[in-house]
Amino acid sequence: MKELSRDLGLEGEVHGYLFKAANFKRGRFFAGVIDSDPRVLWRHRRDLMNSQGFTLAGLVQMARFMPAFLSRKRDYDLLDPHRVLDLDGDSAAEFSLRHGGEEVLEGLVQPVVTNLTLGEPEEVAAGYALTLLWNILHGVFTFRRGFGALASRLEESHRERIRLNNPARRIVIEGGRVKGVEVDGGFMDADAVICATTATTALKLMPDLPDSLRGPLGKVRYSACCHVILALRERLFPNGWYGVGFPRREGSFMNLCDNSVKSPYYAPEGCSLIHCFTYGKHSQELLAMEDAEILKRVTEEIRRYFPHMPSEPLFAEIRRWREAVCLSPPGMLGAVLEMRGRGKGEVRGLHLAGEYMYMPSVEAALRSGLDAASAALSTS
Template sequence: MSYWLALQFWVGREKYPMATRETDPTRNRVRRSKGLEILVVGAGAAGLAATRRLAASLKEINSSIRVLEASDKIGGRMFCEEIDGFRVYSGASVIHESFATTRDLARELGVELFQSPKKKGGQSYGGGRFWGLYVGGSLKQTLTTLHTMLFSPQHSLAGNWEFMRLFAILKKRAKDLDFEDHTRMLDLDTGDSFADFTRANSLGRYLKQAGELDLNCFTAGTSEQVGAAYGMALLWLWTINPATRSYLPRQGIAALVKALAEVCESFIQVSSPVKRIILEDGEVRGVAMATGEVIEADAVICATTATTAAQIIPELPQDVRTVLERVSYSSCCNLAFGLDENILADGSHAALFPPGSPTFLTMVTNLVALAPDAAPPGKTLVHAVVIGEHARALFALDDDDIVQRVIEEMRRFFPGMPQHPLFARVYRWPEALCLSPAGMLRDVHDMLRRLNGYARGLFLAGDYTRLPSLNGAMKSGIAAAEASLSYLDSMRRGRK
């Protein structure tokens, strides 16, 4: 019944032009500060969290900090831009209550959070029409939900019973299913996918009825691609447990990125792609830039995706590389449309299309229903999400063609969708969300414990190193920063 929550899981990016310290592409030189130097590769959520933690200890550590971001903006997957009074996200801006690290960071930065609306609604497509699902709504909406549960082709009594059985299974591990400390659920990461888990527990009807669609929306992947432990945590925390709450920053996720940017911007070089992190004799030496410049460093925090980490650290031992190369990501094409009027049903935050629906769309959301400040008064902001192979097919087109294709498809289901919206934006995510495939949580956890013995002074951060989420990225960045500070302190003591 909580499909609508899927749209809250998506994480956007904040767009901030940054002052840069230009590199000289005509010179191949080593840049070295007088003290110890820490480099952070990547200025997404993990990189910004790491930089903020390092900056807090700057006076104590007597070291310089430099952050190297390949793109021309900071924030990674927390991207947002303002268009004619619309706050346009590549995803939504909701923080789950179990994102303790993120909530603490927001509070420390003075970013106000408020609880998401208790009244929520969505629609699921089936049998040639939409079926309403509402929580905390009017009597009419409650009756609509009951009608959906009883008569929708997507639902069955057997599937509802399996949902209750899954609830009982997950409730027994409720204290362990947590975005803050993934180590308590490592025993659940047995090497099975979530699809394997449902087959082993005779939950196939539930998976077809709701679970598959929820995972499509949360991860842009499938139950076969997502590990059992990750799938259980996602579904328990975002849909199945009715007691969980989520929060939104007053000014959207942009407020959190802006606050981080104000702390970190003096350390950041944008448009500065790293070609290689240099390891010699099991110790980090610095980085080689795409320009040919070499920057020496005593510690490097690699806050990129696992894919990029494997590419730019070629000297890693094979067992470490094998783990990084096994991390997989989903693909997503997310379109935002500024509209004069809402095209979804009243009281509905999202329209969902289960697998097998006669469309390449996965979901269409009305962000204003959750975050009224996302659009000017009287206007609305609608997102259309396309995932998997359909997204990859769209990537081959230019933005104008993608917009036209998606508008035509939306008009099949939403008659109010105008041919010419106020504006349209296309966000391409070849690596959208970490899927945490079967066994990945355990493998990455074990790999990180071994890494210091292979590569002293190198620290990995990113959501793939925890339970994938915004919170996982933030927590990993802070942990990497603290580990690097400890490492540098040991270097100083060794020099005395």
């Protein structure tokens, strides 16, 4: 992300922010700073001392889990998934129970996995989950004016080459090579096509894919999410908190974050911009509801933990994501890596891009796009 931002003259827009989050356990919030920088941890040492929220048995489990987790720290690279390929066969839940225990799974791994993938640890491969945990400990970054700044700059830089509002209907493949793209009202001849969609959409766009590509793409899975954004006149969380997580055993159906903490451009001073992310089976339930019912359910749920939550926000937006975040289930990573190694060449001129090509992440999505563009240019 930083490399592309620099190339587009946006390096000043990328900045880090303090990731202070709270977990709700046993009837109260345990808040702490998530970081590996000793200087940051020292400044927030009081929070750190009060943030663990584990029982004595849980601390014993953590003492078993941390050596297993840290022993692979050099392998946790979102852009080099080969390093954790041996962990791709197990789920995050299986790894947590084997090397820690129930409290490690439910009190640490599940909240992290759910917050970052909107899925469950049983649905996510161990190697991917551990890499997410390691990376979040090493700082988080955002664009001061939102991620849209990157898309806007790309559009400005290449406006004459971009055709907006012209959706592709089918990528035509004949004789082992790309012929072009069917669009509304016509056909575009092409020597090279970059398919930068979800894996499920790619399969629909390319019904003539060979099995060597169709098989791995068919292993990709996505979480669902009913995403509710609430603008509030006042702070909902205590000062400095960015996120709030609710372990699934607490019975909630969502996690919360306040994007006003990320940048002063996200919301006026003293206000909150709360993002509510549902996960698991609860997402499917809410996706079937009308907007008014969703807003009512979400507001009532927030008020269970924050009684000062207003009954009506300044404004609210509801976004339904039936495919929200790539989960990287057990076995997917190995299948995709094998496809990258041999399968793509079976269709000349076709280049796949998407977060599923590496370890699902913003970094992976951007890197796969750059890879696809370079490959397309080198063969054109």
